Amino acid sequence: MSMTMVELPAGVMVNEAKSIVNGKVEAVNYEKTSNMIYTNYTFKINTDGYIKSGDINSDTINIRTIGGQVGREKLDVPGFPILSQNGEYALFLEKRGNNYDIYGANQGCLKVTKESNGDKILSPCENEYANSIYVNQASSGKVTLKGFIKKIQGYQTN
Amino acid sequence: MMGIILIILTSLNTLFCFNLSSGRWSDATATVLFSSTMGAQNSTDLKDDKWIDLTMIALSRWTMIDGASFSVVHSTEDCGNNCAIGNNKNEFYWVAPDEPPLNIPAGALAVTFRRQFDNNMVEVDIVINKSFDHLGDSGLCIWGTPGNTNCFDFPSVVTHEIGHLFGLDHSSEDPSISVTDPRRTATMYYRLNATGPLLIPLKADDNEGMICLYPASGEPYKVAECCESYNPFDRAPGCSHAFSEKSTQSLDIGGGTAGCGSIDKVDSKGSNNTNRLFLILSVVLLPMFILLFNRFILRNIGKRT
Numbered sequence: 503m504s505m506t507m508v509e510l511p512a513g514v515m516v517n518e519a520k521s522i523v524n525g526k527v528e529a530v531n532y533e534k535t536s537n538m539i540y541t542n543y544t545f546k547i548n549t550d551g552y553i554k555s556g557d558i559n560s561d562t563i564n565i566r567t568i569g570g571q572v573g574r575e576k577l578d579v580p581g582f583p584i585l586s587q588n589g590e591y592a593l594f595l596e597k598r599g600n601n602y603d604i605y606g607a608n609q610g611c612l613k614v615t616k617e618s619n620g621d622k623i624l625s626p627c628e629n630e631y632a633n634s635i636y637v638n639q640a641s642s643g644k645v646t647l648k649g650f651i652k653k654i655q656g657y658q659t660n
Numbered sequence: 661m662m663g664i665i666l667i668i669l670t671s672l673n674t675l676f677c678f679n680l681s682s683g684r685w686s687d688a689t690a691t692v693l694f695s696s697t698m699g700a701q702n703s704t705d706l707k708d709d710k711w712i713d714l715t716m717i718a719l720s721r722w723t724m725i726d727g728a729s730f731s732v733v734h735s736t737e738d739c740g741n742n743c744a745i746g747n748n749k750n751e752f753y754w755v756a757p758d759e760p761p762l763n764i765p766a767g768a769l770a771v772t773f774r775r776q777f778d779n780n781m782v783e784v785d786i787v788i789n790k791s792f793d794h795l796g797d798s799g800l801c802i803w804g805t806p807g808n809t810n811c812f813d814f815p816s817v818v819t820h821e822i823g824h825l826f827g828l829d830h831s832s833e834d835p836s837i838s839v840t841d842p843r844r845t846a847t848m849y850y851r852l853n854a855t856g857p858l859l860i861p862l863k864a865d866d867n868e869g870m871i872c873l874y875p876a877s878g879e880p881y882k883v884a885e886c887c888e889s890y891n892p893f894d895r896a897p898g899c900s901h902a903f904s905e906k907s908t909q910s911l912d913i914g915g916g917t918a919g920c921g922s923i924d925k926v927d928s929k930g931s932n933n934t935n936r937l938f939l940i941l942s943v944v945l946l947p948m949f950i951l952l953f954n955r956f957i958l959r960n961i962g963k964r965t
Contacts, residue, residue: 506769506817506852508798518766537746538761568763568773577745578683578774580829582765598763607765629833 505581510606512635516657519594519605521556523547524614524622524647527585528562532570539577541570542601543585545593553592553651554658565593566601583611583627590614592624592647594633609633614647622647683776684827688874690750690784691733692719695743698753702793705802706814711788714802715752718819721862722826728870729878730826745773748783750825756790764789769800769817769852772824784825786818803858816852816859823848828869 516522525547533540543565552558569579583604585591594610595602604610608631612624624645626632632640635653639645694715700706706714719732743753745762757764764771768789775783792800795811803813831846843849846865 505765505771506820507765507767508769508812510767514766537744568761574778576683576776576779578776579771580824581768581771596758598760603763603765605765606767609767 505579505607507581507607507609507631509634510609512633512638512653513657513659515594515606515609515633515635516554516654517660518596519554519556519610520597521552521558521595521602522554522593522654523558523563523595524551524553524590524592526590527587530585530587532572533566534572534575538568539570539572539575541567541584543567545591545602553654556595557597563595564601565595565604566598567603581607581628581631583608585611585627590616590622591627592650606633607631612636612650624650683774683779683781684873685730686780688729689731689733690781690825691735692750692752693735693737693739693743695739695741695751695753697738697740698743698755700754700788700793700800703795703800703814705795705805705808706793706800711814711818712752714815715818715822718815718822718860721819721860722822722866722870725862725867725870727876728867728874729876730870730874743785745775745783745785750783751785752788753785754788754790754793762787769812770821772821774824781827786821786825788818812852813858816847819860819862820847820852823866823869826870827873828866831865 510518523545525545527543528546529544531542533542544562545565546562547558549561565585567582567584569577569582569584571577590613592612592614594605596605597603608626608628610633611627611631612633613627614622614624616622624636624647626636635650635657636645639649639653694709694712696709696712699709700711703711716734723730723732739749739751739753743749743751755762755764757766757768762771762773764787769792770786770788773783773785773787774781788800792798792812795801795808797810799811800814800817801808801811802815803809803811828848830850831848832841832843833850834843835851837844839845842863842865846863847859847861848866848869849859852859
């Protein structure tokens, strides 16, 4: 990490994030502007993946994060999440123009994996930045997506 | 002849083990700039350019390590309101969270942006979050001075971020390791507690990382030693965790970049293919060379007689 973070309280995470969604990364591409490199993720939201929909009115959104590699040049900002193509995630989002960014960097990023019984299990994108909602639940075993959504609803005031 | 071949092969081995996955300053020098206008303005501990003095002290901690050699030059230029990524200048400045184009995320005290070209650092900017520019109530301060306990220690934060500037990663990201573990006591441990312990002064693990990256001898052999020993089960004494921890996590059997950088392939024990090539060439070519040399001598002796 090249970022020193403080832990965001659960209520802040849930209410300050514009949207919270569950879905898959369909495509990843890099963009170089005059002085920055960005990574663009085409993110397809699952039909039941609108945990907090905010103003999202489409099933596909563009998530744009700082950092990436174009040719031989790399902008490395560890601490900002890196998503894998075809990977499934639960993400806390904030709006930036026409794009979305991940709220709280890695604290707003959770990987989703499917167990043989069909349960969707969550894990932090980076252990070091596990958010407080996850950490709270993980202390009593695996964190399922269903359980996580319930927890989020408990904190939601908007 | 044989000696020359061996020297060339040994040099190749060292060179291939030299680049870091997380980047390195190839000339062990960096010029840094500060912004007096995009600086701390509220925190009485840090305003009036006190944060610049504290940052320079933090930089000097890293450049005064015995056995390591790195030069930091403090430019007289002030980046003012023009500090930005992409201008090939290494700048320290404060910005408000969510301010474009950096959009520092909520909760980030400071962020280090590293621009690299072929794994060589070309620019590093350390950006501090303006929303922590206040004393007390979880702001940035000099921790421990009278009344300052409910805040984050700025010298610790900036010393840690500067470790990233040099190319170091975290000594550990494991919250469960013992509080006496050298990886945990290191400045490059991933977590900073508001109420201490402070991340300064630098610890042995931090020092070894710098010695690996920028050996005072000017020779890359120390780095090569770290490369060769780099795997979680066989770390050589004196090889910093901050130097290799991240790399061992991304150990890739069968290819990719890992360990000390752009190594073609890495096996499960962490030895790279250059080592293997060196071994094969030594075992196969050496006897062949001796055989040919003997035949050449015998033929010449035969001709003479």
